[in-house]
Amino acid sequence: MLLRMTEIWRNNMEQAGEVEKLWSNSMPMWNLDRQVYALMAAWMDVGPRMAAYHAIASMPWNRAYKRYSATLADTKEEDAKGSDWRKAFEAWRAIANEELISNFRSQDFLVAQRELLRAALDLRTRQQEMADSVGKLFGVPTQQDFDELTRQMTELRRELRASTRAPRHAAEAALPDNQARDEP
Numbered sequence: 752m753l754l755r756m757t758e759i760w761r762n763n764m765e766q767a768g769e770v771e772k773l774w775s776n777s778m779p780m781w782n783l784d785r786q787v788y789a790l791m792a793a794w795m796d797v798g799p800r801m802a803a804y805h806a807i808a809s810m811p812w813n814r815a816y817k818r819y820s821a822t823l824a825d826t827k828e829e830d831a832k833g834s835d836w837r838k839a840f841e842a843w844r845a846i847a848n849e850e851l852i853s854n855f856r857s858q859d860f861l862v863a864q865r866e867l868l869r870a871a872l873d874l875r876t877r878q879q880e881m882a883d884s885v886g887k888l889f890g891v892p893t894q895q896d897f898d899e900l901t902r903q904m905t906e907l908r909r910e911l912r913a914s915t916r917a918p919r920h921a922a923e924a925a926l927p928d929n930q931a932r933d934e935p
Contacts, residue, residue, distance in 0.1 A: 754864060763928040775887070781882065783881075783884050783885070783888065786877070786880055786881050786884055787881065789877050789880075790874075790877040790878060790880075790881050793870070793873045793874040793876075793877040794874055794877075796870045796874070797867070797870045797871060797874070799876050800870045800871075801867060802864050802869075803863050804863045804864060804866075805855075805865045807854070807859050807860050807863045808863075808896070809889070810854060811850035811853070811854035812847070812850075813842075813845070813849045814850045815846045815847040815849075815850040815851075818846045819842065819843050819846050819847075824844070852867070873875070879894065882894070883895065
């Protein structure tokens with residue numbers, strides 16, 4: 752949809768004869784266009800990786816259900832009447848835990864998880880780049896600006912605390928030992 756909107760915008764600008772002036776004076780728009788495409792590509796990459804991850808992550812639940820159903824089928828009707836829900840839950844929990852642990856340690860799961868994580872991190876990086884570019888384009892502070900401001904404020908607070916403590920420590924050092932101990 753965003754790509755279609757970009758096409759419509761470009762066509763309208765070309766018809767108005769403004770595109771030459773806009774593109775020659777504003778290179779950030781071309782960069783922004785590239786970043787939108789990179790963001791969309793990263794977003795489209797997450798979908799299949801998420802589907803693959805869900806397919807692999809759901810397998811142990813299916814296997815656990817089959818094993819638990821087989822366990823229930825093996826119990827006789829007389830045993831089933833006297834069974835306690837706690838015992839049934841404990842049997843389900845043991846089977847499910849065993850299947851989940853074996854799946855989480857499998858190479859397929861680890862590969863799918865790694866690929867999904869990389870795709871998600873790439874998407875997040877593209878989102879941050881896009882937000883920074885739009886922020887710079889409109890003169891809005893970016894996340895890096897806020898991080899730098901926070902770091903500077905933290906350093907100033909430390910310096911202020913250190914400067915207020917220094918005279919106090921110097922005054923305490925000048926007092927005799929008895930006076931410093933007697934005062935609260």
